Amino acid sequence: MMISFVIPSSAKGPVVLSSGQPLRITRNDLLRLEKCSVHLRDLLQNRYLPRPIPLAPDYDEDIDADAIKYLLKNLGHPEPRSGGSGRGTRKIGIDQLSRRCNALWYYRCDPTTFGGLWERLDRPWELGTGVDWHEYCWRRPPPKFSERETLQYANAAWVLEKNDVFTQAIQSAVWDSREDTLRTAITALKGITSKSCPCAS
Amino acid sequence: MPVCILAGLKYNDALPAKRSLYLQQVFELMAAHVAALMTSKATWDIGNKIQRRIRDSEKLGFQLVATLEDLRGEAKLVGWDQCKEKLLRFSVYGFVYQVDLVLLKDTSDSSVLPPSSTSLQDSDATPIYGPKNTTTINVRRLVKRIFGDPYKDEVRKMLGRIDAQLRAEQTALASSLIDERDRILQEWKGSLQQIQVVQSPELPAELG
Numbered sequence: 584m585m586i587s588f589v590i591p592s593s594a595k596g597p598v599v600l601s602s603g604q605p606l607r608i609t610r611n612d613l614l615r616l617e618k619c620s621v622h623l624r625d626l627l628q629n630r631y632l633p634r635p636i637p638l639a640p641d642y643d644e645d646i647d648a649d650a651i652k653y654l655l656k657n658l659g660h661p662e663p664r665s666g667g668s669g670r671g672t673r674k675i676g677i678d679q680l681s682r683r684c685n686a687l688w689y690y691r692c693d694p695t696t697f698g699g700l701w702e703r704l705d706r707p708w709e710l711g712t713g714v715d716w717h718e719y720c721w722r723r724p725p726p727k728f729s730e731r732e733t734l735q736y737a738n739a740a741w742v743l744e745k746n747d748v749f750t751q752a753i754q755s756a757v758w759d760s761r762e763d764t765l766r767t768a769i770t771a772l773k774g775i776t777s778k779s780c781p782c783a784s
Numbered sequence: 785m786p787v788c789i790l791a792g793l794k795y796n797d798a799l800p801a802k803r804s805l806y807l808q809q810v811f812e813l814m815a816a817h818v819a820a821l822m823t824s825k826a827t828w829d830i831g832n833k834i835q836r837r838i839r840d841s842e843k844l845g846f847q848l849v850a851t852l853e854d855l856r857g858e859a860k861l862v863g864w865d866q867c868k869e870k871l872l873r874f875s876v877y878g879f880v881y882q883v884d885l886v887l888l889k890d891t892s893d894s895s896v897l898p899p900s901s902t903s904l905q906d907s908d909a910t911p912i913y914g915p916k917n918t919t920t921i922n923v924r925r926l927v928k929r930i931f932g933d934p935y936k937d938e939v940r941k942m943l944g945r946i947d948a949q950l951r952a953e954q955t956a957l958a959s960s961l962i963d964e965r966d967r968i969l970q971e972w973k974g975s976l977q978q979i980q981v982v983q984s985p986e987l988p989a990e991l992g
Contacts (some may be wrong), residue, residue, distance in 0.1 A: 618976060620976075621972050621975050621976060621977065626889075691972050692968070692972075693972060693973055693976060694969075741961065741962070741965055742965075744965075746962055748960060749961075749962065750955065750958040750959075750962075751962065752956070753954070753957060753958045754954045757954055757957065771961055771964050772961070772966070
């Protein structure tokens with residue numbers, strides 16, 4: 584499915600067309616996007632690009648239409664905290680969170696205002712990294728989550744600057760991930776498996 | 785990743801008593817010390833037969849990886865250097881294992897072993913269990929001996945060093961990735977701040 588980001592030709596302003604409801608973008612929205620996304624700014628300022636400018640999902644980098652729409656709607660707005668109510672605080676799964684983070688990264692956005700996104704995870708995540716001091720680091724409890732989920736968790740923690748969580752997640756990923764199962768827009772994380780750790784080479 | 789090869793154990797080594805119980809105990813003992821265990825084909829076959837009892841090795845907290853056909857004939861035939869070379873190239877599901885410890889049942893030829901390795905039984909010593917010249921060995925006691933006196937301190941020191949090294953490497957890996965992200969984010973933030981200063985007075989005409 585293609586999403587078209589239409590540069591305005593009438594007073595009604597630009598429109599993002601998606602498979603569902605069209606998402607209208609006003610002139611102020613354009614300013615907001617330009618201020619918060621390096622990539623969108625470059626696209627908007629490139630006068631040689633044909634209009635409309637397509638913002639296509641990229642499944643290799645795990646960015647779907649929902650992630651792009653989320654980005655366009657929320658970029659520059661504070662992300663609702665989990666304690667709030669309403670549609671904006673709906674819980675999401677780790678796969679959806681990871682895709683949104685991929686979109687944030689792909690469009691080169693400042694993730695600072697998206698800290699609340701992390702709190703929308705739909706279930707508690709415990710990676711089993713609480714190794715007692717007297718045990719060896721490889722004697723961690725068996726992972727409760729799939730390899731893919733663990734990698735997505737690391738992916739989201741990295742983008743949203745959850746450094747402690749990321750450090751834990753990456754340790755788990757190094758031990759538990761045997762194959763390249765993570766699709767991500769983040770080059771540095773694309774090959775994270777046990778092979779990433781010098782100890783396994 | 786610390787890996788132990790338990791080599792030289794054959795089907796008969798677990799006889800005559802309840803072999804499945806013995807092997808289960810061996811695996812449990814090994815699981816307390818190593819992250820992955822490679823075995824010769826015969827031991828692997830025995831391991832497979834007790835899979836239903838131990839369910840799977842991951843529940844014991846370690847990985848039981850595939851057999852090493854390359855090790856047929858074992859280290860004493862090819863020498864440790866060649867053996868290690870083969871092992872370092874050996875991979876399972878993308879892992880390339882580095883062998884830290886080799887346990888052989890009954891060789892005393894230390895030249896074929898990595899420094900931290902040991903044999904379960906000196907070839908010219910009295911068998912730990914059972915009459916000499918028989919393969920009837922209580923493997924549980926043998927493994928206990930390896931991780932008990934007189935090797936206990938030596939082995940544990942080695943594993944302690946590996947543990948410290950692994951923790952440091954994992955932390956370094958995470959730190960380097962975080963540093964890379966921070967560097968990129970700084971670039972973007974700088975770029976975005978710049979455009980705000982330049983564009984804030986007025987929008988380009990065609991966007992208005």
